[in-house]
Amino acid sequence: MNASEFQRARSPEAKRLREASILEAAQALGREHGIRTVTLTDIAAAVGMHKSALLRYFETREEIFLRLTAEGWQEWSRELSEQLRASADPGPESVARAFAATLATRGMFCDLLAHAPLNLERNVSLDAVRDFKLATLAARGPIIAAVREQLPTLDEQDAGDLIATAVALAGALWQIATPPADVAALYRSDPRLAHAVIEVEPRLARILTATITGMTTRQHEPGA
Amino acid sequence: MNASEFQRARSPEAKRLREASILEAAQALGREHGIRTVTLTDIAAAVGMHKSALLRYFETREEIFLRLTAEGWQEWSRELSEQLRASADPGPESVARAFAATLATRGMFCDLLAHAPLNLERNVSLDAVRDFKLATLAARGPIIAAVREQLPTLDEQDAGDLIATAVALAGALWQIATPPADVAALYRSDPRLAHAVIEVEPRLARILTATITGMTTRQHEPGA
Numbered sequence: 001m002n003a004s005e006f007q008r009a010r011s012p013e014a015k016r017l018r019e020a021s022i023l024e025a026a027q028a029l030g031r032e033h034g035i036r037t038v039t040l041t042d043i044a045a046a047v048g049m050h051k052s053a054l055l056r057y058f059e060t061r062e063e064i065f066l067r068l069t070a071e072g073w074q075e076w077s078r079e080l081s082e083q084l085r086a087s088a089d090p091g092p093e094s095v096a097r098a099f100a101a102t103l104a105t106r107g108m109f110c111d112l113l114a115h116a117p118l119n120l121e122r123n124v125s126l127d128a129v130r131d132f133k134l135a136t137l138a139a140r141g142p143i144i145a146a147v148r149e150q151l152p153t154l155d156e157q158d159a160g161d162l163i164a165t166a167v168a169l170a171g172a173l174w175q176i177a178t179p180p181a182d183v184a185a186l187y188r189s190d191p192r193l194a195h196a197v198i199e200v201e202p203r204l205a206r207i208l209t210a211t212i213t214g215m216t217t218r219q220h221e222p223g224a
Numbered sequence: 225m226n227a228s229e230f231q232r233a234r235s236p237e238a239k240r241l242r243e244a245s246i247l248e249a250a251q252a253l254g255r256e257h258g259i260r261t262v263t264l265t266d267i268a269a270a271v272g273m274h275k276s277a278l279l280r281y282f283e284t285r286e287e288i289f290l291r292l293t294a295e296g297w298q299e300w301s302r303e304l305s306e307q308l309r310a311s312a313d314p315g316p317e318s319v320a321r322a323f324a325a326t327l328a329t330r331g332m333f334c335d336l337l338a339h340a341p342l343n344l345e346r347n348v349s350l351d352a353v354r355d356f357k358l359a360t361l362a363a364r365g366p367i368i369a370a371v372r373e374q375l376p377t378l379d380e381q382d383a384g385d386l387i388a389t390a391v392a393l394a395g396a397l398w399q400i401a402t403p404p405a406d407v408a409a410l411y412r413s414d415p416r417l418a419h420a421v422i423e424v425e426p427r428l429a430r431i432l433t434a435t436i437t438g439m440t441t442r443q444h445e446p447g448a
Contacts, residue, residue, distance in 0.1 A: 023259035036342060036346065037346070072418045075299060089447070092438070114338075114341065114342065115342070116258060117338065117396060117400055118338065118339070118399060120399075120403065120407065122260065122261070122404070126406060126407065126410050129407055129410060130410060130414065130417065133411075133417050133420050134416060134417075137416070137417075137419060158434075160419075161430060161431050161434070162429070164393070164396075164397070164427075165389065165393060165431055165435075167391075167396070168393045168395070168396035168397070169388070169392045171392070171396065172341060172388070172391070172392035172395065172396070173388070173392070175286070175341035175356065176341055177341065182350060183350065183353055186350050186353060186354060187357075188229060190354065192361070193354065193356060193357050193358075195384075196357050203385065203388075206385060207385050207388070207389055207435065209438065209442070210382075210385070210434075210435050210436075210438030210439045211389075211431065211434050211435040211438055211443060212434075212438065213437070213438030213441060213442060214316070214433065214434030214435055214436065214437030214438035214439075214441070215434045215438075217437060217441055218433070218434060218437060218439070223383075
């Protein structure tokens with residue numbers, strides 16, 4: 001696809017398709033190189049547009065990555081809710097395992113999760129912040145409902161806390177577990193740094209099992 | 225050594241003092257504006273040096289912020305260990321409250337915690353990464369010891385998981401709780417975004433209480 005095919009979109013549908021192809025290119029680049037290093041110029045080149053043309057669809061690279069994060073939330077929410085409901089043996093450990101498994105297989109989403117709160121701080125419009133917050137709110141709903149079906153003693157606040165813990169840990173642990181090649185080699189070469197080599201999924205499952213177990217055993221104070 | 229090198233590094237002590245004043249200036253700027261926006265040029269201006277002179281002490285802004293993060297870990301470790309040992313009524317809730325209180329009063333450290341894994345990805349030498357990892361490892365030791373004095377059923381892995389959870393959540397929650405002024409105004413103005421307004425300390429205390437409670441009630445499998 002060359003630049004001339006990307007003349008200004010003439011219909012809402014054409015605009016939507018171009019946005020989708022920009023997001024797809026950004027996703028592929030982010031998955032390959034880590035989103036930290038991906039620039040607007042890289043994205044424009046990958047999609048075969050001039051940067052000035054791309055700027056008619058997205059104002060900044062941060063806006064593109066916030067949109068990808070919002071889409072990541074929707075996709076993760078569907079998959080996690082489904083896995084939770086499919087569990088034959090509901091309990092803290094099976095719920096924790098579903099969170100850990102669905103996050104650990106979504107490396108790009110974990111990368112986005114670590115960057116999202118920092119990206120919200122700058123280079124995006126207030127409309128983009130509002131859209132992002134409403135999208136993540138909507139994605140949380142089905143997860144909260146599925147968690148509470150599996151673990152009826154958890155209230156809505158517990159389920160929200162569980163999601164916050166899972167995404168904060170997934171973002172942080174994924175960054176630590178996926179260093180650049182030279183840093184990874186350093187961790188392997190120095191026995192004092194063995195603690196820096198971590199596996200995301202078992203650690204996430206272990207911690208979330210403890211958190212959920214604590215929530216289910218805790219006495220709920222009335223009105224708290 | 226030529227004349228100019230002699231002038232800029234009269235003694236290791238002079239070098240150390242100069243480094244300390246650079247770190248102090250970066251800390252003050254980060255606390256006031258959020259570390260995301262602070263540049264090397266800003267730091268050089270605040271400390272009254274030319275940027276080229278500053279580059280003889282630190283290669284990049286990321287190196288400066290990694291050093292501040294390492295110092296933050298040491299200071300937090302001292303304070304938290306002390307608070308844990310001073311507790312008259314040890315238990316999951318008092319340990320969780322000590323973590324939450326010491327983190328929530330250290331906004332700049334929380335900001336650094338969210339940025340550290342991303343800063344490790346680029347613009348610092350492998351020596352700087354190694355120093356950082358060893359410093360945080362050393363800072364973890366006293367916290368793990370103090371936690372296990374308070375809660376003897378927790379093993380070393382539990383205490384390490386607790387620290388990882390606390391710092392991941394503190395970094396993420398602080399970013400969400402401390403948006404720029406215009407984003408904060410948006411959250412307050414739109415009732416659908418009420419969930420975006422959070423308080424770090426009570427939420428952190430609540431989640432960590434659940435996590436520790438789960439760790440203390442869980443059956444430890446032998447050899448696990």
